[in-house]
């Protein structure tokens with residue numbers, strides 16, 4: 234069966250698809266929001282440390298499991314942990330369920346992007362009440378916009394890996410980077426921007442506490458799409474001649490670079506907006522409505538751009554929707570591929586029932602927003618993702634026969650066994666990653 238599976242058609246295609254999964258709302262909505270609410274530079278610093286000492290080694294682990302298995306995550310995990318197939322399957326199922334749960338809130342936020350993209354268009358056409366409605370928080374509006382985004386996601390995934398996912402990712406990611414650079418150039422020239430820049434780049438070490446550390450860890454796992462079998466399923470479509478540690482590094486660098494740029498845009502933009510009279514902090518110095526912060530600050534910035542404002546705004550939100558789409562399709566791909574292979578179903582049938590179930594759950598969240606939205610985010614990103622990743626690291630470190638692991642890494646990376654990587658990494662995922670992750674949790678509980 235593995236011979237008939239599709240693969241990414243080129244190495245660049247894979248890197249862009251995996252980076253496409255990594256780059257999304259986590260970078261442009263999650264990271265700046267977290268940075269702003271956790272004191273700026275201190276968060277940036279801890280985040281960067283988390284990405285490189287914890288998330289990156291675990292990204293290699295997840296990609297390696299997938300490529301070795303050449304199958305859906307449940308099957309790949311069973312292949313490695315062959316004397317405990319039951320637990321391996323449960324773990325795979327927890328991972329893909331987490332991916333589905335993430336999509337249920339992700340689609341809501343991505344729906345807001347759809348609203349903010351359509352709103353200036355309605356304005357230009359003279360439908361100003363529709364424009365206002367699209368930007369105003371409300372259950373009906375949230376539901377309709379979420380449905381549009383889920384529909385797009387299900388459509389692309391039903392097309393399959395090479396035709397849908399890869400094509401979209403390769404085309405539009407570079408454009409987003411260019412547009413962000415232009416916007417950063419613009420915002421840094423405005424009054425008030427330096428204050429944001431200072432907050433972002435000069436760490437205030439007194440802000441570092443257990444909460445900040447666990448948020449930074451969760452954000453790093455979220456941003457690299459870890460612990461939810463997504464990188465595992467993408468790894469399973471990767472050709473055997475790809476160098477795994479190098480590919481993972483490229484993905485991690487691209488993802489972190491974009492998050493950094495987003496901070497460089499949003500934090501100064503916050504202070505420019507404040508300078509222009511938009512209230513962003515309450516009297517106690519806390520951010521107002523942190524979830525929707527980005528959606529207040531960006532339109533405030535576009536408003537100052539004159540006639541170009543609406544055009545740049547539509548373009549920016551359009552590209553963001555695409556970035557979100559290359560992430561959302563990766564989230565649904567993990568459960569869909571698993572269901573299709575394990576239950577012997579057609580891809581389109583699995584897309585339909587899995588997408589339908591996620592949509593229902595999204596509707597429940599929308600109608601209990603205050604109680605569920607933040608809860609689902611915390612449960613999935615701060616707890617499930619790091620803990621499932623931890624289990625993956627333990628499996629790679631302890632359950633996998635080291636000669637087989639070496640053979641898998643060697644494919645695409647000749648001579649790895651004599652280099653530094655092979656001296657450090659296996660021990661690192663076996664001991665350091667699990668201990669570090671547990672330390673962060675212990676710290677939070679105490």
Ligand code: PHE
Nearest residue numbers: 255257258259260455456458
């Ligand atoms: N990494 C994606 C982002 O930053 C989100 C994501 C999480 C994608 C988990 C897949 C799996 O937006």
